[in-house]
Amino acid sequence: MSLKGFLKDFSFTQLLNLVNLANKSGALYIEKPGISCRAVFHNGKLTYFESTGEKASLLKTITDHQLITASQHRLLKERLAGMNDQEAGIYLVNAGYATLDQILNVLEKEYASQLRPLFSWTDGFFRFEAGEMPPEERIPVRLNLENLILEGARExxxxxxxxxxxxxxxxxxxxxxxxxxxxxxxxxxxxxxxxxxxxxxxxxxxxxxxxxxxxxxxxxxxxxxxxxxxxxxxxxxxxxxVALPSTSLPVNMPTENRPLIKRLIDRIRSI
Amino acid sequence: MQTQTVKIVITGPFNAGKTEFIRSVSEIDVVSTERKITSAPEKVKETTTVAMDFGRITVDNDLVLFLFGTPGQKRFDFMWEILSEGMLGFIVMVDSARPETFREARSILETFHAYAPTPYLVAANKQDLYDAWDVEDIRVALRLDSSVKILPCTATKKSSVKNVLLELLYSILAEMDKHETPQELP
Structure with missing residues (x-):
């Protein structure tokens, strides 16, 4: 089943709400002319985010978030050349530059900050591809969506x-x-x-x-x-x-009228 | 003996498939009050219901079920309260492939429930379309509690329409059971 539409009808905040409440797994693509974003979720949590032209390496991200110094960055740039993010992450942890928690925390912050501008998008197209996973070479995070939804709803x-x-x-x-x-x-x-x-x-x-x-x-x-x-x-x-309205019987339908409903059921079954 | 008539109301946003739903099971040609559409935004179909649709299912000599379809356009909502009087229950039709109508569907649901808190269910119509949203996604979009029935539906298929009507009648029976269950003493 497809899940797609326009942001003017269903906002990005509402989409995050849907992913969160339905514990969805898959990739949400948000597109408008010139820009395309992909947010990947697993069981209703954000695991990965990327937007056009912004695929910063793990090394750049942890430097930007001041997890390592500029001189460490220069040194590591050479050592990590040719490694993907997963391999670089393992190296950084083993070499004592950062703990796994610190890396995950920085990535969560980075994805959240990249994703924030989408709350103000009022036009654009979205589609959700169920089951799609984040790129294998990237480090997946598990970011709860509640706080992001709160930020979006405030807008x-x-x-x-x-x-x-x-x-x-x-x-x-x-x-x-x-x-x-x-x-x-x-x-x-x-x-x-x-x-x-x-x-x-x-x-x-x-x-x-x-x-x-x-x-x-x-x-x-x-x-x-x-x-x-x-x-x-x-x-x-x-x-x-409101979401669970209690129902009552129609005014003209006392409970003794159960046989009448059963007759209706039999008739409709026979159509 | 006088024939008893009961009614079920089919409501929902513009172009949700209400007329088609009734047409699929009515034993008479649906008495429709369709008019040609003149406004550009609603030109997704040629005609629309302006007062109500009316279908009929005869049970036997004593009992007839009427199916009333409400007009989908907001400007005819003065008809809703009239049509909801004395209904057994109601069905909210939603076009599963048009998320832009979900908010209106929720508003219609709450309005009808306020008129008469009778049993109801949501029929996620046009599930045969490639663009159709999954019923559970529609449930979240409409903020329906898990206890509210939301059923996949294709209004052009008789079997699908029958299933929706039967589920509503089962809900009415369940409601009767609830009312007959003896209350515990404090």
């Missing part, structure tokens, strides 16, 4: 879009039951923490806004950010989640 400023995402401030919020969500790992800003501290199905979004001194746009933006990061979900007043 949404269109009030119309915010209103469409959060139609009513009379709704309340509750924490999602998603396994693996760890608030302590998520980089919330002080406003988001203030809002988070009032998340409770008894408090309407309106009440939280009043208590935290946020105006309508600000509270919508914070709630949208928390929603996109999969930390909270909207709940109808009375405690019924």
């Amino acid at each position: 949404l400023e269109e009030i119309e879009e915010l209103r469409s995402e959060i139609p009513s401030l009379e709704m309340t919020l509750k924490f999602t039951d998603r396994p693996g969500t760890d608030l302590s790992r998520v980089n919330l800003n002080s406003t988001e923490w203030r809002v988070i501290s009032y998340v409770n199905p008894k408090n309407s979004i309106q009440q939280i806004a009043a208590t935290t001194n946020l105006d309508e746009i600000e509270i919508r933006r914070v709630v949208y950010t928390l929603l996109q990061a999969g930390l909270v979900e909207i709940v109808r007043p009375g405690g019924k989640p």
